[in-house]
Amino acid sequence: MILYDHPLSSYAQKVKIALREKGLDFGCVLPEDFGTGRHDTAFAAANPRSEVPVLLVEEGAAIFESTIILEYVEERWPEPPLRPADPLARAEARMTEEICDSHYEAVNWGYGELLWFRRAEGALAERLTAAVRRDTARLQDWLAARLGAADWFGGERFGWSDAAVAPMLNRSVHYGFGPPPGSALARWHERVRRRPAVAETFAEFDAAAARMAAAADHYRTGGRRREYRDHRLEWMIRSGGIDIVAAGLENDNIRFSWPG
The missing domain is CATH 3.40.30.10 (Glutaredoxin)
Known part of the structure; x- marks a missing residue:
């Protein structure tokens, strides 16, 4: 494959x-x-x-x-299973994944626009960073409640929810917005990052992140265009970044989704 x-x-x-x-x-x-x-x-x-x-x-x-x-x-390839067998547990895993794929990803993506692509400076950058901190904390509080005292989001073993949460939370940690040290969610992150499948994937992320500063200008000049869509666009606008969107359209260094 x-x-x-x-x-x-x-x-x-x-x-x-x-x-x-x-x-x-x-x-x-x-x-x-x-x-x-x-x-x-x-x-x-x-x-x-x-x-x-x-x-x-x-x-x-x-x-x-x-x-x-x-x-x-x-x-x-049903073995080893990642999806819970119980219908309610399966629905809970899907809800956790949905929050991560929509709301959490949008916040992480928005901070990447500041850190790597330098879309804003000064007061606007401070305002957007404050929104990242606020929303990341809210999302992590929600995830912490979902995790509870369990080792994994599905209970006793790694599963579907853990695969969905891992990239989102790890990016927050990379950005310096990780969960409080010693908290259940921080301990979960330490636990999950030691799994070979996750460790290999995170190592690839770290290597790519280290090269982003060199690639940022390629995106800012229109050689590549970052995609503003659904939750990403919503987060940027409601957090005060509508001028970033307008500037990106004027400079042709952002894009929207197909079929446009």
């Missing part, structure tokens, strides 16, 4: 953790046209949204959207 991937993508990290937990063999490819919004490439043919991850499987079939990929992988 081939996974169209970017090591910084939390969605791609979730998929890689699941594939590695199941011991599956796959290769990662960073599409050359990633972030360009082109529609005439093999990557765009595999996913019209031109987003990672995309999993290329039997006979050239392509599966995109991280949750759909996880569902395919779980059904195709």
Whole structure:
């Protein structure tokens, strides 16, 4: 199998953790046209949204959207199981994943716009950073309540929710917005990052993050364009960054989703 991937993508990290937990063999490819919004490439043919991850499987079939990929992988290779057997536990895992994939990812992504892509300075940067701190703390409080006193989000063993939470929380830790030291959520992060599947995925993230400063100008000048969509766009606007969106459109260094 081939996974169209970017090591910084939390969605791609979730998929890689699941594939590695199941011991599956796959290769990662960073599409050359990633972030360009082109529609005439093999990557765009595999996913019209031109987003990672995309999993290329039997006979050239392509599966995109991280949750759909996880569902395919779980059904195709059910052992070891990541999805809970109990219907209520399965619904709870999906809700945890949904919050991470929508609201948490948007906050992390917004801070990346400041840290790596320098979209704002001065008072605006301070205002947006304050919003990141506030919203990250709220999301982590919610996750801490979901975790409770258990070792894993699904209870006694690593599972679907843990794969979804891991990339989001780890990025907050990388940004300096991790959970309080010694808290149950901080201990969970220490526990999860020691799993081989997670450790390998986080190492790829760390290596890519170290190169982002050099790549930032390529995005700011329109060589690549960051995608503003749904929860990301909502978070940026409601946090006070509407001028960032306007400037990005004027300078043609942001993009919206297909089919636009």
